[in-house]
Amino acid sequence: MQSFEKRTTALDTSQPSIRHLQDLIRHKTPVAVQVPGVGELEGILHWQDIDYLALKQDENRPLTLINRAAAATIRALG
Template identity: 85%
Template sequence: MQSFFEKRSAALDTSQPSIRHLQDLIRHKTPVAIQVMGVGELEGTLHWQDVAYLALSQAEGRPLTLINRAAASTIRALG
């Protein structure tokens, strides 16, 4: 949770290489594996990202899984 004294940007900083890399994974619909603390590894394709969350599609017809960025320890491309 953000404290009163902490200033957090309301927009993604697209000059950051990690943000650009995730955008490429989203654009190309590259399958990924995301290690989530306390859950384990989740596989699927990323649909979008914002400042706080990543949206992962694990299977056609299932709702998107929202992953808090702070809980994602690693993201790796599978394809």
């Protein structure tokens, strides 16, 4: 028997973690994102959706997309 998980297509802004990340994005706070197997990535979050975080590490580089499930920790640097 096969079971399918119903996923929402929108962020649940009632969740404190979502609101906190939105504040970091709004204020352009530098962050460090720990990704197992990759290390710590530093930059400024530009947006989030239900699957990914977009991190700008440098003005001369494109956005780095980080799967939300792969982010072990996210901490503000500023």
